[in-house]
Every structure is written in structure tokens, then in C-alpha cells.
Amino acid sequence: MTEPHGLTPQETFALTRRVTLYSVATAGVLVTIKIAAWLASGSVALLASTADSGLDLLASLTTFFAVRYAAAPPDAEHRYGHGKAEGFASLVQAGLVFASAALIGQQAIEDLIHPRPIADGAWALAVMGVSVVLTGVLIAAQSQVLKKAASVAVSGDRAHYAADFASNLVALAGIGLAAFLGLNSLDAVAALAIAALLLWGAVGVFREASGQLMDHELPDEVRAQIVALMTKDPQVTDVHQLRTRAAGPYVHIQMHVDMDPKLTLEAAHKAIVAAEKRVLDAFPAADIIIHADPRGRAEPHGGAFAETHAA
Known part of the structure; x- marks a missing residue:
């Protein structure tokens, strides 16, 4: 790959x-x-x-x-x-x-x-x-x-x-x-x-x-780098449902992140934008989608690729 x-x-x-x-x-x-x-x-x-x-x-x-x-x-x-x-x-x-x-x-x-x-x-x-x-x-x-x-x-x-x-x-x-x-x-x-x-x-x-x-995942070391960049800010405590794929010169990244449920929407948004910029500095050709979950209160998400309680 x-x-x-x-x-x-x-x-x-x-x-x-x-x-x-x-x-x-x-x-x-x-x-x-x-x-x-x-x-x-x-x-x-x-x-x-x-x-x-x-x-x-x-x-x-x-x-x-x-x-x-x-x-x-x-x-x-x-x-x-x-x-x-x-x-x-x-x-x-x-x-x-x-x-x-x-x-x-x-x-x-x-x-x-x-x-x-x-x-x-x-x-x-x-x-x-x-x-x-x-x-x-x-x-x-x-x-x-x-x-x-x-x-x-x-x-x-x-x-x-x-x-x-x-x-x-x-x-x-x-x-x-x-x-x-x-x-x-x-x-x-x-x-x-x-x-x-x-x-x-x-x-x-x-x-x-x-x-x-076939949308093969990016190499493990690249995925680990993305997680490390996202969690560099202690406000982002966990990354899950990380999905990556390459398409020619572009990289598509989507993930869910856990954050303190007491944060205001504005504060959470600011932290996510900063995390996104850190990833973009490393991968300028990336298209990134980030979903914030309240830590400890999030329900498993549904859909065709639903996450489970075990995941």
C-alpha cells in the first residue's frame, strides 16, 4: 500500500x-x-x-x-x-x-x-x-x-x-x-x-x-501517527471508529473522538479544529471528518458500519 x-x-x-x-x-x-x-x-x-x-x-x-x-x-x-x-x-x-x-x-x-x-x-x-x-x-x-x-x-x-x-x-x-x-x-x-x-x-x-x-486502510504506522496527533491535546482523550483510505493523491480520514461532556460546544469545536490542523500539517492532501462524543455518555452509533459496545 x-x-x-x-x-x-x-x-x-x-x-x-x-x-x-x-x-x-x-x-x-x-x-x-x-x-x-x-x-x-x-x-x-x-x-x-x-x-x-x-x-x-x-x-x-x-x-x-x-x-x-x-x-x-x-x-x-x-x-x-x-x-x-x-x-x-x-x-x-x-x-x-x-x-x-x-x-x-x-x-x-x-x-x-x-x-x-x-x-x-x-x-x-x-x-x-x-x-x-x-x-x-x-x-x-x-x-x-x-x-x-x-x-x-x-x-x-x-x-x-x-x-x-x-x-x-x-x-x-x-x-x-x-x-x-x-x-x-x-x-x-x-x-x-x-x-x-x-x-x-x-x-x-x-x-x-x-x-x-477496495479502500484498503492506510498502514498501521500512519494510523498510529493520526491518533497521536489527535490526542496531543489532553482535551481529546480517545480516538475510535478511525477509518482511512487513499484515493490517488488524496487521503480520506474519518473518526470519532471522546471529549469532556462539560465543554461548551464552542470550546469543543475549537479543540477539534486545532486537532484537524495538526493532522493536515502532516497530511496536506487529507480530507478529514471528526465526530465528537461526550466521554462516558456516548451511545454506540448505528448505520451500515455501526460500532458495537465491545468496540
Whole structure:
């Protein structure tokens, strides 16, 4: 689960906008040069990598538009904002990776049965070398963004390209061995390894995206931090019914707090606003709802997710 960071939605959007644009540009360049190299060499490993890069371009475009839509402010029809668009984009990425792995695996098996020699292996190796460098630079840029901003879409894109980086290295080894040692079957074996790496990466992307779409709770340490910030004021003696979830760059937090029943409404309101500000200082992209209960006199609340006496 991607942890929230201490950036405003505007700061997060500025970072994700730049890195997704670079992702699209990188994928476009890789598709172009790999198509040219595959036509010249006929390498099935290179064909596998080309197909993967084509789906990378589609996935990067999906992420490019998703982070922009997710950053749109709440409107009358989406009062919780549009942050889950990032989760949907990650699911699309996972589906594309699964499809890519299936196509690559099918082609690799066919080539194992009917191996073909590699032509212009040096040209193919040069292209794969460029792919490794460009993909590595992109992953480094995405990692820097994720250290500062929480984005499940960028995280999914990075996982996708990390698998791509590994697949490029495998393809590089397979093409080299096939072209210069005459071991043509290794080209197809490399393609099968690429398919396996892609499947592994797709599972990770799917798990993270589904966690956000299913409103998975924030990590325990984050929840503990929220409770500590709320109870820093001795007037707030307990936090219960704490519910948290992430939606793209946003974090939604709701809770009940116990307070002295002798406090005036104005005094209780002032203490709650101060507590809310403490949480917002740590999580500027948070949407917070706080319900005050009179300590020792509150009845369990009803509703679809009613709290019990035991809770």
C-alpha cells in the first residue's frame, strides 16, 4: 500500500505530471527504434520486447491522462474527488502487461519449436542497450517522485518499467548468445523469461491498485501517527471508529473522538479544529471528518458500519 506523503495535491500533481510526460516520451522512442531493429534482425526476443514497449506506450498514455483527471477538484457528482482514477489506470496497466506476457510466451514457444537465426545481431544489441539506459533513467526519475509524492498510478508505471528493465537485460543476453554463439533457441528462452517477469510485475501492480480501489486502510504506522496527533491535546482523550483510505493523491480520514461532556460546544469545536490542523500539517492532501462524543455518555452509533459496545 502506497503511503501518503506530506505534499499538497498541487505539489503532487506537478511532480506526477512531469514524470508521466517523460514516461510517454521514453515509450515512444523505444517503440520506434525497436521496430526498426526487429525488422532488421528478426529476433523473437526483440519482437517480444517491441510488443511490450508498444503496450508500455499505451499504459503510459493511460497513466498520463489518469493523473491529470485524478488531480481535478471535487465537483457536484464526485464529492470525494477523482483520485481513484489512478487506481483504474493501474488496473489497465496490469491487464496490458498480462496480455503482453501471453503474446510473448506464445511467440517464444513457437520459436522454440521452429528456431530462426538472428540477422544483424549487433544492431539488435545496440537497440537493446539504448532501451536499458532509457528505461533505467525513467525508473530512477519515477523513484524520486515516489519518495516525495504518493501516486498508485506512477507506482504501477514504475513496476511496469522495472519489469521492462529486467526483460531488456534478459533479451540483451538472449540476442547476444543467439547472434554470436549460434544458440538460436536461447533467443526464445529469453523471450519466455521476459514473459515470466512481466507476469510477476503485473501481479504486483494489480495488488496495489485493487488495494486502493477496495479502500484498503492506510498502514498501521500512519494510523498510529493520526491518533497521536489527535490526542496531543489532553482535551481529546480517545480516538475510535478511525477509518482511512487513499484515493490517488488524496487521503480520506474519518473518526470519532471522546471529549469532556462539560465543554461548551464552542470550546469543543475549537479543540477539534486545532486537532484537524495538526493532522493536515502532516497530511496536506487529507480530507478529514471528526465526530465528537461526550466521554462516558456516548451511545454506540448505528448505520451500515455501526460500532458495537465491545468496540
